[in-house]
Amino acid sequence: MKKILFPTDFSDVATNAFVHALHLADVVQGELVLLHTFQLPVVDGQFTPLNYYTIYESLQLAEFDVFKEQIPMLHAIAEKEKLGHIKITHRLMDGDLVTTIQTVIKEENINFVVMGTAGANGWETFFIGTNTGSVISSVSVPVLSVPLVAPYKKIKTIGFTTKFREKDKNALQLICTIAKKTNAEVKCLYVKTNQSDVKQATIQEWETQFANEPVQFTILPLEDVQGTILDFVSQKSIDVLAMVTYKRNFFVELFNPSLTRKFSDYSEIPILALQSDEK
Structure with a gap:
């Protein structure tokens, strides 16, 4: 069975992408692995007062509470889409987003990653500096990036x-x-x-x-x-554009706002970036 990794921060962008992830799982007869990451502040333990550790524990608990509250909402979306049969498991991890995604891909034998992006403001920023752009250039599996303005169809x-x-x-x-x-x-x-x-x-x-x-x-x-x-x-x-990611610079040039402003509908479609050994 195929496994699809869905990193989420529970934003509107991510929630929209979640629907796409559900339907992809249905198509490939797969399951979803939901990943929520957070980063605790880094301090020098040698000089850290004891009450700082209490703060750490509070932050971890707060992240867990958010995670626990949001999961039922995602399951409700799955039921609304008539995809409640899709198996969904959950991971809550402390660490850098790209690093944790790479870790989960290896540990869970992930076949696809689905992520949301606020692509309506121009794909150039998306591919140069955002989390999704970093993931595309750093993982070994196909990545489906879904703009906020792209409802599933x-x-x-x-x-x-x-x-x-x-x-x-x-x-x-x-x-x-x-x-x-x-x-x-x-x-x-x-x-x-x-x-x-x-x-x-x-x-x-x-x-x-x-x-x-x-x-x-x-x-x-x-x-x-x-x-x-x-x-x-x-x-x-x-409806979906699939491209092999030979060179990241090509994506930067392709989604330059001077081009995409001429095709406003273009930023409204998901892109499936397929990895290649050639860079």
Whole structure:
């Protein structure tokens, strides 16, 4: 059974992402692991008065109380979505968010991470400095990032960008598997620039290999890669965009506000970042 890690701070952003996590768990026949992290203040124990330890214990108890109060609300959301059958377990951990996520991924054999992001204000900030951006560049499993302004809806079309590299095949196969379970179609885009080195024979090989999958390949001979992807998402009514994270700088360029302001709807779709060994 697949395991999906859902880090949450119980904010509106996280609660919205929780619904997406529930539906993903339903699609892949998986379970959710809820993670709430907190950080206690760091002080030098050699010079710490005894009453400081009382404060530590109070802070830990406060975090536990918040956690205990919020969990029933999330279960209520699951019931409302008619997904109360999804198994949900809980982790409350002290420590840095990225580090604790990495720890839980290893300990729980996590297959996906689902996180919320306040992406309405521009994806550039999201990928450069936010928690979700840090997670994407630091973990070894796919990360689904969900903007606050993206309420869950049935997925009909999944976009996938590729450079027709061999390592992209596993990612596309995963996307096709998810698409078949949701009766969705996959629209695969390759932006062919003057510097592109992909041969026609390679493209034909991919088309043959994925001939029985719900995928349609589109090759666009244009120089503006980022702008072409954004236009493709807008024109093809993409519900989720899947991308292999070869280089984080590409994400920074792709979601530059000077581009995304031209496509306001774009910041309203979830992005599934699929990891690659190539950086």
